[in-house]
Amino acid sequence: MKPEHAVALQHTVEALLGAESAGERLAAVCRVLQALPHYTGVYIYALEGDMLVLKAFHGRATGHTRIPSGKGICGASVLTRAPVTVVDVGSDPRYLACNLETKSEIVFPIIRGETYLAQIDVDSDDRAAFGAEDEDLLAEVAKLLAPLF
Numbered sequence: 001m002k003p004e005h006a007v008a009l010q011h012t013v014e015a016l017l018g019a020e021s022a023g024e025r026l027a028a029v030c031r032v033l034q035a036l037p038h039y040t041g042v043y044i045y046a047l048e049g050d051m052l053v054l055k056a057f058h059g060r061a062t063g064h065t066r067i068p069s070g071k072g073i074c075g076a077s078v079l080t081r082a083p084v085t086v087v088d089v090g091s092d093p094r095y096l097a098c099n100l101e102t103k104s105e106i107v108f109p110i111i112r113g114e115t116y117l118a119q120i121d122v123d124s125d126d127r128a129a130f131g132a133e134d135e136d137l138l139a140e141v142a143k144l145l146a147p148l149f
């Protein structure tokens with residue numbers, strides 16, 4: 001793991017320990033992750049029935065507060081039950097745009113057993129911003145967040 005990702009993970013653990021409610025924990029984790037230079041916006045959605053519902057974010061606000069599973073990059077992760085990384089959102093027909101600045105996106109699922117609970121969605125203004133280091137970091141964060149859902 002790159003040093004900056006390791007620092008973000010350490011700060012995530014501290015944020016989780018320091019916050020007093022589940023809502024505060026999610027907000028704090030979004031804030032900590034968004035401090036990474038290429039993380040422009042961080043969003044946490046819970047899967048409620050067939051709907052992804054925005055629970056916390058840091059960075060640009062989004063109009064996509066409720067996303068049907070199967071719609072968008074976020075919904076694609078629910079269907080495949082896997083992380084989805086998009087190098088160039090402009091050339092992905094699944095993409096639900098929030099703004100014109102976003103160039104790439106990663107969605108990482110939070111799964112317990114067989115149950116898809118929630119997901120971490122990160123936008124970047126940089127093209128091809130996300131790689132294996134980001135997947136490794138978000139996998140650890142997803143494990144830490146799973147008990148909150």
Ligand code: SME
Pocket residue numbers: 043062064067071072073074075094095096097098105121123
């Ligand atoms: N771009 C996402 C929608 C959510 S916003 O990025 C916060 C998608 O295509 O599903």
